[in-house]
Amino acid sequence: MFENKMRLLLFCVLLLGLLPVASAANDLEILNPRVPPDQIEEARSWVNPFPSTKENIEKGKVLFHGKAFCMTCHGKDGRGYSDIPGLVGKLPRNFTNKVWQAARKDGELLWILKNGSEGTAMAKFVPLVVTEEEAWHLILYVRSFGK
Secondary structure, three states: OHHHHHHHHHHHHHHHHHHHHHHHHHHHHHHOOOOOOOOHHHHHHOOOOOOOOHHHHHHHHHHHHOOOOOHHHHOOOOOOOOOOOOOOOEOOOOOOOHHHHHHOOHHHHHHHHHHOOOOEOOOOOOOOOOOHHHHHHHHHHHHHOOO
16 A cells, blocks of 8 residues: 555656656747748738727637638637647647747738748638738737637
8 A cells, every 4th residue: 555655656756857848848849930030030020900909809709710710720719629630740839828929929920821831731821711901800819819
């Protein structure tokens, strides 16, 4: 009995010791931009022309769950699915992650919507699926997941 408790305690200590390593690795991936280095400064300079109002966020929500079909990969709650059949490359971003939200500028998100994300299944959406104006509204909704 005592031996089993000691094994369980040892397991918990080891697990707790490994969690910060896994967390640090995830944080590093979150901090890696998906906009190419030679284009990131320009993308970061793009500013959303629409204010973050309830009405504008709602427009983005309608697009996210409808026409733009973002929820197919990012889920209804914006967390991103980890088991999408046929998914190629990195997993969809988790929009609820506050570290990711703080690290990315709106212009970077627009760049991804315009150009896709190399090494992932994220395709170009502007102008094939949504207009640039609609993309800015989508970004407002994506930002609402981090609040």
